Amino acid sequence: MxxxxxxxALSALQGADAWGGLGHQTTGFIAQNFVHPATEAWAxxxxxxTNSSYLASVATWADSFRYTxxxxxxxxFHYIDAEDDPPKSCNVDFERDCGDAGCVVTAIAxxxxxVQDGRHSDQEIDYALRFxxxxxxxxxxxxxxxxxxxGGNGVNVTFDGDDTNLHSVWDTSMPExxxxxxxxxxxxxxxxxxxxxxxxxxxAASSKSWLQGLDIEDPKASAMVWAQDGNNVVMPxxxxxxxxxxxxxGYYKGAIDTVELQIAKAGYRLAAWLDALAAKSDVSKRWxxxxxxxKIGTQGVKLEQDxxxxxxxxxxxxxxxxxxxxxxxxxxxxxxxx
Numbered sequence: 358m359x360x361x362x363x364x365x366a367l368s369a370l371q372g373a374d375a376w377g378g379l380g381h382q383t384t385g386f387i388a389q390n391f392v393h394p395a396t397e398a399w400a401x402x403x404x405x406x407t408n409s410s411y412l413a414s415v416a417t418w419a420d421s422f423r424y425t426x427x428x429x430x431x432x433x434f435h436y437i438d439a440e441d442d443p444p445k446s447c448n449v450d451f452e453r454d455c456g457d458a459g460c461v462v463t464a465i466a467x468x469x470x471x472v473q474d475g476r477h478s479d480q481e482i483d484y485a486l487r488f489x490x491x492x493x494x495x496x497x498x499x500x501x502x503x504x505x506x507x508g509g510n511g512v513n514v515t516f517d518g519d520d521t522n523l524h525s526v527w528d529t530s531m532p533e534x535x536x537x538x539x540x541x542x543x544x545x546x547x548x549x550x551x552x553x554x555x556x557x558x559x560x561a562a563s564s565k566s567w568l569q570g571l572d573i574e575d576p577k578a579s580a581m582v583w584a585q586d587g588n589n590v591v592m593p594x595x596x597x598x599x600x601x602x603x604x605x606x607g608y609y610k611g612a613i614d615t616v617e618l619q620i621a622k623a624g625y626r627l628a629a630w631l632d633a634l635a636a637k638s639d640v641s642k643r644w645x646x647x648x649x650x651x652k653i654g655t656q657g658v659k660l661e662q663d664x665x666x667x668x669x670x671x672x673x674x675x676x677x678x679x680x681x682x683x684x685x686x687x688x689x690x691x692x693x694x695x
Contacts, residue, residue, distance in 0.1 A: 376494055377529035378417045379539045379547070380620055384494040385413030386548030387555075387624020392631055399635040403472070403479075403486050412490055412627075413544060419491035431488070434464035435495050438504035439588050440678055447591060449502060449584045451577075461496045462580040464488060469576040469630075473638040493630060496580060497623040500524050502587035517605040526604055531616050534609060551621045560621055567622045573633035583626065590615060 376384065389397070389412050401407045404415060419435070422428035437460040439449045455462055471477055471485035495501050500508040500523070509523035516530040529539075536543050554560045570582030599608070 376498060376527075376620065376623075377525075377532065377539070378420075379532045379536060379544050380528065380616075381416035381420075381491060381494045382410075382413040382541060382544035383532075383548045383551070383620055384623040384627060385416035385490055386410070386545050387552055387621065388412050388490070388627040388631065390548065390552040391555075391625060391628035393635070396628075396632045396635040399638065400486065400631060403482055405483070410541060410545070413541065413548075415487045416490050416494065418487045422487075430458075431464070433458045434461055434488070434492065436501040436508055437461050437496075437584050438508070439502055439584075440504045441588070443503075443505070443591060447588055449581065449588045451581060454504070461492050461501065462577060462584055465492050465496065465580040466577040468492070469573070469634065473634050475638070489630070489634075490627065493583075493627045494623045496583045497587055497619045497626070498527065499587045499590040499619070500527055502584045503591045505591075512599055513601065514599055515601075515603045516609075518603065523599060523604075526608075527612075527616065530605075531609055531613055532620075534605070535613055535616070547620075548624065551617060551624065554617075555621055555625055560618070564621075564625055567625055568629050571626070571629055571633070573630070573637060579630075586622075587619070590619070 389410075392400070397411075401411050404411055406414070408414070419428075419431065423431045423435070433456050437449060437451075437454050438456070439447075439454045441448050441450075451462060454460070459467075468485040468488040472482055472489060475482075477485070503509075506512050506523075509527065510525075512523035514521060514523055514526060516526050517534075519530075521530060532547075533539050536547050551560075555564050570579055572579050602608075
């Protein structure tokens with residue numbers, strides 16, 4: 358396939374990246390508008406933050422953290438590269454698509470386990486919650502559920518005359534064009550509008566369907582449902598050449614409703630996920646010695662409980678695909694900073 362991107366099927370869907378700061382903060386504010394009061398108290402306690410933007414203000418943390426020495430391990434956790442064959446076949450397959458070091462699906466599963474287990478330190482649980490707030494936003498972005506041209510990073514375009522790439526257009530350019538800004542207060546206002554649409558507007562009839570497959574007992578399966586949902590948005594009616602084109606205003610007008618839909622989904626799902634987590638979290642273990650939870654290995658040796666998430670990974674491949682090698686060449690990231 359040449360430097361073209363499969364046309365996102367906007368005509369077939371009503372209303373698709375990792376979002377930039379504005380999108381992630383809006384997701385956080387939407388979640389705040391829907392969580393149970395007990396969940397709000399639970400999250401504020403973990404984050405040591407009782408202000409009115411307690412989720413929104415940490416929603417971009419994971420994007421900054423991955424560029425630090427401490428957080429570089431988390432770069433592969435922001436996406437799953439679906440190596441499908443649109444338009445012939447559009448799907449996400451965990452064994453095929455999740456990288457050897459993990460992906461957004463295993464990250465959501467791992468940090469779901471971590472945040473509800475009081476055996477971790479305060480900082481570990483804080484980090485786990487921050488990761489979840491971010492990754493549940495990431496997985497709704499269709500280009501984070503597709504391998505083609507590194508999730509659109511390799512499709513060079515312009516937006517209203519500015520050089521950029523397709524991924525950044527979804528992340529940042531289109532949300533900021535719609536809202537007219539990128540500050541925290543802009544995200545709060547956008548979230549208020551989308552919250553109204555979810556409660557009694559455009560999304561009221563469909564919002565319950567966004568939670569189909571949500572199962573806190575099987576976070577990996579739940580995340581796969583969300584990844585497939587995002588990937589479905591990539592399913593094309595055809596192929597449209599985008600390389601070198603200006604995506605404003607024509608493409609923008611056709612895609613912006615989808616951007617709003619996906620942001621609304623992310624916030625609503627995040628709220629439901631956090632409600633389930635808060636109800637199940639066992640903070641009573643927080644002050645008990647971790648040694649009490651060691652398990653006996655097969656040779657009768659004490660082994661500390663594995664909290665790394667390694668049990669969630671699939672078996673390493675003997676050889677990497679072209680898509681995985683391209684990701685590796687840019688350090689497993691997106692190829693741009695948010």
